[in-house]
Amino acid sequence: MQSSSQSILSKVPEITLIFWITKIFATTFGETAGDALSMSLNLGYLLSTFVFSFIFLFFLILQIKSTRYNSFLYWSTIIASTTVGTTLADFVDRSLGIGYLGGSGILIVLVTISLLVWYKSQGSISPHTINSPQVEFFYWLTITFSQTLGTALGDWSADTAGLGYLGGMILFAGLIVLMVILYFMTDISRTLLFWATFILTRPLGAVVGDFLDKPLDHGGLNLSRFSASFILLFLMSICVFISNKYANTHNQR
Template identity: 35%
Template sequence: MTTTAHPDAVPSLGRKMLNKVPEVTLFFWVIKIMCTTVGETAADYLNDNLGFGLANTTYFTGALLAVLLLVQFQLKRYVPLTYWSVVVVVSVFGTLITDNLTDARDVPLTTSTIVFSVILAGVFAAWYAVERTLSIHTIVTTRREAFYWLAILFTFALGTAAGDLLAEKADLGYAVSIAIFAGAIAAVAFAHYVLGLNAVLAFWMAYILTRPLGASIGDELSQNSHKYGGLGLGTTGTSSIFLACILALVAFLSITKTDQTRACAPQYTRLQSRR
């Protein structure tokens, strides 16, 4: 699934820069799903295996996310290592938001799923009202980038709640959840490529759905539950394998630059000449 920029989209307030996010390729979706898997398993690893506890794990990842976002916002272009580092930590932090509500506050998953859906819809509505586009090919100002990362955060929180709701509360198990969310993504792809579903809408629908898909994959690999299933690889092994794969792919993309939106460069040049 690819997205196209709004033809009249011109950066408004904020520093103008090259597009700050990668081109939507197969590499993008593979790394994204692996990041969501790590988000699920790494949160459990820090919380349970290392004994950080839910609160300390949240504080630690929140602080790390703030530092990484500060670095990301200072850049003027897409840098694979920085960008995907933020996505990994956002995935962990988004998982912890839901875990805190569910485990520490006893908020039902049905409630958190609805609440996060409403918040995410509000973020998208505000983003479009201000910028008149939700295309990821137009992340060329700090304000648009702020909307982008805010939306990403709540897609992860929503995906965690929705995934746990189906796999555990609905007693479907991890494998069935994987099939359901993979099927939903396939349906979105079919609607886009065959039925002509808007590219931007299709992208964000698929982006939201990859979060519970990745979480279910992570649980299926790491957990060993008689009720929900799982291969029992553990959170340490699963997190290590996926982090190594992410690092290898990011290194490949950093060298080849195959996921950089080169088409945005002429637009950037014109915009800079107007300043």
């Protein structure tokens, strides 16, 4: 658990159950919103990546310049990173022809390098120490790589591995449950378990998003990408409201 002083210094939310639920809604939204722009509006993966990259950089600059945790800025930056991750992964995997497995391999290496360089320069990769621009740069760089990786992994599991959307959801949800079990039953580093779980929420969101908006003959529910995105954004907003209310109540004690 974070101490009260850490909570004040840190610019990220407390890692609670509501955090993980919000993160899954955000990553699912990233998949449906990314596909809405690149596919439904026919902007293509590359142009959509430029659009979302601009939005991401806008919120990232505001987030880094902020002197304290701001739920709107934090989750807006998360959403922006997951949407740009969706279209970037699709561009690399499909338009450049690298494929889901190749794209996943490249991104696993990038996530690993980001974490290693962060640890070597700062001595910690804990999410509870995000209290300086340099540390925050590593934090968001790792998140962006992981969001992109998650899209590639989700597509690989559903398509290349032949699990389908339901199979992919079971796989990644099961791995997240395994992380929870390891958290309560072992002494494995809480920081490593955090990043493993954080990364796994992205492919889970990717396959859930595809399940919602892909055609029925492809194993999806054929929902409108825009409708699904608005619903997910609404659910996420409720989670952030609950989280803020809990934090305010907790701080008043």
